Amino acid sequence: MIKADQISHSYDGDRWIFRDVSVELAPGHVMAVLGPNARGKTTMIKCLAGVQQASSGSVAHSVHVGYVPQSHSTATSFAVIEMVLMGRARFIRAYGTPQAADRAAAMAAIERVGIGHLAHRDFRGLSGGERQMVLIARALATECGAMVLDEPASALDLKNQARVLQVLHRLADEGMAIIMTTHHLDHALRIADTTMLIVDSDDIRVGPTTELLTSDTLSALYGLPIATGYVSVRDTDQHITVPDFGVPGTGCARQCLLPVPQKAVA
Numbered sequence: 001m002i003k004a005d006q007i008s009h010s011y012d013g014d015r016w017i018f019r020d021v022s023v024e025l026a027p028g029h030v031m032a033v034l035g036p037n038a039r040g041k042t043t044m045i046k047c048l049a050g051v052q053q054a055s056s057g058s059v060a061h062s063v064h065v066g067y068v069p070q071s072h073s074t075a076t077s078f079a080v081i082e083m084v085l086m087g088r089a090r091f092i093r094a095y096g097t098p099q100a101a102d103r104a105a106a107m108a109a110i111e112r113v114g115i116g117h118l119a120h121r122d123f124r125g126l127s128g129g130e131r132q133m134v135l136i137a138r139a140l141a142t143e144c145g146a147m148v149l150d151e152p153a154s155a156l157d158l159k160n161q162a163r164v165l166q167v168l169h170r171l172a173d174e175g176m177a178i179i180m181t182t183h184h185l186d187h188a189l190r191i192a193d194t195t196m197l198i199v200d201s202d203d204i205r206v207g208p209t210t211e212l213l214t215s216d217t218l219s220a221l222y223g224l225p226i227a228t229g230y231v232s233v234r235d236t237d238q239h240i241t242v243p244d245f246g247v248p249g250t251g252c253a254r255q256c257l258l259p260v261p262q263k264a265v266a
């Protein structure tokens with residue numbers, strides 16, 4: 001659905017953000033793009049989404065790709081339905097107005113992410129989690145077959161992180177290819193079968209998430225000890241990462257900061 005062939009990018013012709021990256025994403029697959037701040041995650045996904053042209057190499061799409069930017073604020077007052085209708089722009093001719101079919105498609109996208117009750121609310125009055133759902137609905141209204149999202153669950157509380165991950169998981173189940181950047185290693189472990197790790201411009205690693213996110217790799221990449229292991233949540237083994245922030249913690253946390261056993265299932 002998305003195929004990048006030997007893409008490289010530099011903003012100033014001098015310093016490479018990444019070089020010679022080839023990657024392919026099939027229907028129903030989710031790829032997380034990880035790396036420390038300013039390593040080029042946003043640049044990478046913009047190039048993969050076709051929002052930005054890479055300096056060299058090529059990106060091909062076999063479906064329309066919806067792009068969901070990192071955060072969105074609007075000074076003007078827009079109802080949710082109007083925000084989502086913006087996703088229909090590619091179906092509306094210049095100087096045209098949305099038709100009944102566009103409104104129906106926008107409403108269907110809104111329902112698909114479970115925010116039908118918000119359709120006529122002012123976007124500016126929504127919570128962070130609700131806004132994120134609106135932006136995903138706007139991308140869906142473009143009738144995309146693949147979606148690229150920049151930190152879709154940043155600045156959200158745990159419940160809203162879960163909502164976003166569940167919606168993305170469901171879309172992938174329905175056959176959508178998804179690429180998302182995140183700083184949450186555990187989100188990658190929950191949802192992404194593939195991960196792209198941006199170590200530096202000449203070291204971009206792509207592989208199965210559980211194989212790539214090892215303690216050694218993550219500790220070296222982020223520059224602090226990070227243990228990986230399993231815990232049991234609701235009788236399911238969940239692969240987790242635990243960074244050692246270098247502070248003693250409180251109470252029993254001192255012991256919990258020891259490396260997580262390889263398999264600590266209750």
Ligand SMILES: Nc1ncnc2c1ncn2[C@@H]1O[C@H](COP(=O)(O)OP(=O)(O)OP(=O)(O)O)[C@@H](O)[C@H]1O
Pocket residue numbers: 011017035036037038039040041042043044
């Ligand atoms: N339009 C631009 N012009 C020049 N430099 C840019 C531009 N956009 C990004 N950069 C630079 O490219 C590098 C990578 O930025 P990018 O936003 O892709 O990183 P990131 O990994 O997404 O960062 P973060 O995790 O902080 O969001 C940074 O050094 C940034 O300053």
